[in-house]
Amino acid sequence: MNQLGINLLVFKNDLDNGIEQGKILSNIGNLGVAIAEIRREYLKKSNEELKEISRLAKELNIEIYYSVPEKIACEKRINSNIKVYFEEAKQLGSTHIKFNIGDLENLDLDEMKKLEDIINYFNIKVTIENDQTPENGNLKCVTNAINFINTNSLSIGYTFDLGNWYWQKEDPKNAFDILKSNITVFHLKNVDFLNDNLNTTLLSKGKIDWKSMINKLPKDVPVIIEYPIKEEEILDEIAQIKEVLTH
Template sequence: MTTIGINTLVYMDALHNGTPQSELLDTIVSHGITLAEVRREYIADDAEYDAIASAAARNRLTLFYSVPESITIDGNVNPRFRQFLDEAERMHVSNVKFNQGDIREVAPQTLRLIDKEAAEHGVTLTIENDQTPENGTFACTSASLEHIAANGSAVGYTFDLGNWYWRDEDPRIAFDRLLERITVFHLKNVNGSPDKNRLATTMLQDGVIDWQSMLQRLPSTVPVFLEFPIPTTQVAEQVDIVRRAVANR
């Protein structure tokens, strides 16, 4: 059975109002969710790492960690890579997601170092296609994943469904070609505006992407995260929509 998770971006209004992510974990579990992804950019102080760990343990939540930094820079491991993994270990995180950076160009020994550090910290890693020209195109994402596979690295792939629209890419084509590489799925829908300045995420049932057909083909071992801002009163509805979609696989 597919595991459904919630990324704390779902509660963007609360985050912008200063609500700690440790408090949001109590809300997430109230929806019957057992998997949550916290975001580094919204961790306000050092004490929050321990608060997140305590809240996750109290609620028996599995945690993922989203770090909006490139995993590699100028052909080398991000200088703060070990710091980020130390933070993940402190929170008892299972998976850490990074931007792909220039991982498609790094030497095999750099990939081995990345894998070694991840294993020592007890986490798995994924890279993501984001909304930037550096990290979001199909060409760079495909090249990154091919390089990782060719060198036997354990780094996985978070497929972000909606982000392709910001790069004028077709998410259906990307999904078809990258399906075998996907280890985490970030689910969102978009309004499909041809004007990127007006392009926006929307409720799952209101957007233009046929995400249901993709979930039908996605292996049940791949967790699916809601990862877009949702009004508080509609979170339960969006969770139920995904539950129904995965139940009909």
């Protein structure tokens, strides 16, 4: 069975109200998930905060992933702060770190080697993600980046974000069919249109046939919930996903 996780964006209302991710983490031990994805933009980034999240995760037996909303490469060079992000991930006890695509496909051999050396040194799995921006989220740029990774045998996986394709007016099913053999993490969300505006929504109310895609995923690809959910609706959303994962 695919592991099930929660990106802490699920608790966006709490995050926006200043509640620390460590406190949120301490309250999700009863949700029956195996992974919690921490969001860098909501961290204070103090050593104490990072270590406390690591301690809580071990106590709860929850694996930590780290979401960094920064480009892995910029202007044909690896991100100048990339070691900082990896150090933070290490302090969190994170097994995975996720970046935006950026200028990845334009790296030369020296920059690629630097990136591989950093990944090998920290021994943390790296993925890139299709986000909601034209430069990092349309099918062409994602396909180009993945082809570059495969051609150069880089140690970088791919986080497929199901809902983000709609922000680029792309068909998520078409994207899934093209990219599914490269998916190493699956971010689950559904979308609908409210007053002509695109929004995330509960799984049962959205436009995307997410169940058929999850059924086609290899069993070693984790499924991570990533959309704001009201507290009283979280358990039902998890139950829906688990029902699909167990069949």
